[in-house]
Amino acid sequence: MPEGHTIHRLARDHVRDLAREPLQVSSPQGRAVETARALDGRSFAKIDAYGKHLLYRFEDDLTLHVHLGLFGRFRRQHTPPEEPKGEKRLRMIGERWTVDLSGAVACTLIDPEEEAALLSRLGPDPLRRDADTERFVAALRKRRIPIGAAIMDQKVVAGIGNVFRAEALHVNGIDPRLPARELGDERAMVLWGTMAKMLADGVRERRIVTIRGADDKPVSAGRATKGEGPRARADRVRHRTVHVYRREHCHDCDAPVVRSTMASRTVYECPVCQPEGSAGPSPTPSLAEGEAAGRLF
DNA sequence: AGGGTATGGTAAT
DNA sequence: TTACCCTACCCTC
Known part of the structure; x- marks a missing residue:
C-alpha cells in the first residue's frame, strides 16, 4: 500500500x-x-x-x-x-x-x-509545503545513475515508490535507464511537477490514479476474455487506474509493457512511449518556468 | 498446504 | 548485487 x-x-x-x-x-x-x-x-x-x-x-x-x-x-x-x-x-x-x-x-x-x-537522509517531499524543488534538480544534475533509480532514492525525492516511478516516467516519455544528469533542469522541473500532482491526487483519492477519468469499478473487465490467462485478467481488473505499472499493455498505445529489474525492483515501461535514451519531448516554456508544481493542484 | 508476489529499505558482501 | 525482514493475499495443487 x-x-x-x-x-x-x-x-x-x-x-x-x-x-x-x-x-x-x-x-x-x-x-x-x-x-x-x-x-x-x-x-x-x-x-x-x-x-x-x-x-x-x-x-x-x-x-x-x-x-x-x-x-x-x-x-x-x-x-x-x-x-x-x-x-x-x-x-x-x-x-x-x-x-x-x-x-x-x-x-x-x-x-x-x-x-x-x-x-x-531524506530529500524534498513534493507533498510538503516546505519542499525545496531546487534540491531535487541539483541532485539529479550530479548523478550518473539511471533516472529510474534516482527517483526511487529517498534522498533525491522523498515519497516516490515503484508505482509512481513507473507512472511519472511514462507520462513524461522518459527512458528509466537515462542517466539522471542527462535529463536537464527544465525536464527535471516538469518531472517534479508530475510527481507532486500524482502524489496529491493519491492523497485525495486514497489510491493511485494516473488515468484521467479512470474508474475502476469493474464492468465487463471482471470477465475473462477468451485466451486471456488468469494473471493477465487479474492485472487488468486490479490495475486499470495506471498506464504501465503491472500492466501487460500500455494504456496509451497498447504496446506490450516491458518489465526489467533495477535495484531488485521491477521496472515497467512502454518502449514506444519511452524510447531508449529518451528524455521526453521538449518542455513547453510555461512548464519549464518551474512554477508547474504549485499551479497544477 | 504451499508457492509466488507486493506500492520498502537496510546491511552485508 | 544479494540476503533478509517476515505480513497478507492470491493462485494452484
Missing part, C-alpha cells in the same frame, strides 16, 4: 480520528512493549509526514516514528475494538476509533538527535 500519498493520508486520518484525546496504547504481540508503555494514556497533538515516514507528536515531547516498509498496514475499527487477530504490533484505542498497526519496519520512539539523522 504505502508510497508517500498513503503516508500523508494516514497522517490526516489519524489526526482526525485520534488526536487530542487520551489513548490506550498497547502492543498485543509484545514486540513494541516499551514503546506502548511510554505512550499509554497520553495523547498526540499532531503528526508530521516526511516521505514515507510518520512522526506522531505525543505529550511530553515524545515522538513515535512509524515506517510501514513494504508490508506495514494500519487498520481502523470502532471503539471498543475486537480481540486482535494476526500480527498486531501496536494498538491505539481512542474514544471513538481504534487503530492497529501490523507489519511495520519501524515503530519506535525517537529522540531529536535520531530524528535529525532521519530527516537528513
Whole structure:
C-alpha cells in the first residue's frame, strides 16, 4: 500500500480520528512493549509526514516514528475494538476509533538527535509545503545513475515508490535507464511537477490514479476474455487506474509493457512511449518556468 | 498446504 | 548485487 500519498493520508486520518484525546496504547504481540508503555494514556497533538515516514507528536515531547516498509498496514475499527487477530504490533484505542498497526519496519520512539539523522537522509517531499524543488534538480544534475533509480532514492525525492516511478516516467516519455544528469533542469522541473500532482491526487483519492477519468469499478473487465490467462485478467481488473505499472499493455498505445529489474525492483515501461535514451519531448516554456508544481493542484 | 508476489529499505558482501 | 525482514493475499495443487 504505502508510497508517500498513503503516508500523508494516514497522517490526516489519524489526526482526525485520534488526536487530542487520551489513548490506550498497547502492543498485543509484545514486540513494541516499551514503546506502548511510554505512550499509554497520553495523547498526540499532531503528526508530521516526511516521505514515507510518520512522526506522531505525543505529550511530553515524545515522538513515535512509524515506517510501514513494504508490508506495514494500519487498520481502523470502532471503539471498543475486537480481540486482535494476526500480527498486531501496536494498538491505539481512542474514544471513538481504534487503530492497529501490523507489519511495520519501524515503530519506535525517537529522540531529536535520531530524528535529525532521519530527516537528513531524506530529500524534498513534493507533498510538503516546505519542499525545496531546487534540491531535487541539483541532485539529479550530479548523478550518473539511471533516472529510474534516482527517483526511487529517498534522498533525491522523498515519497516516490515503484508505482509512481513507473507512472511519472511514462507520462513524461522518459527512458528509466537515462542517466539522471542527462535529463536537464527544465525536464527535471516538469518531472517534479508530475510527481507532486500524482502524489496529491493519491492523497485525495486514497489510491493511485494516473488515468484521467479512470474508474475502476469493474464492468465487463471482471470477465475473462477468451485466451486471456488468469494473471493477465487479474492485472487488468486490479490495475486499470495506471498506464504501465503491472500492466501487460500500455494504456496509451497498447504496446506490450516491458518489465526489467533495477535495484531488485521491477521496472515497467512502454518502449514506444519511452524510447531508449529518451528524455521526453521538449518542455513547453510555461512548464519549464518551474512554477508547474504549485499551479497544477 | 504451499508457492509466488507486493506500492520498502537496510546491511552485508 | 544479494540476503533478509517476515505480513497478507492470491493462485494452484
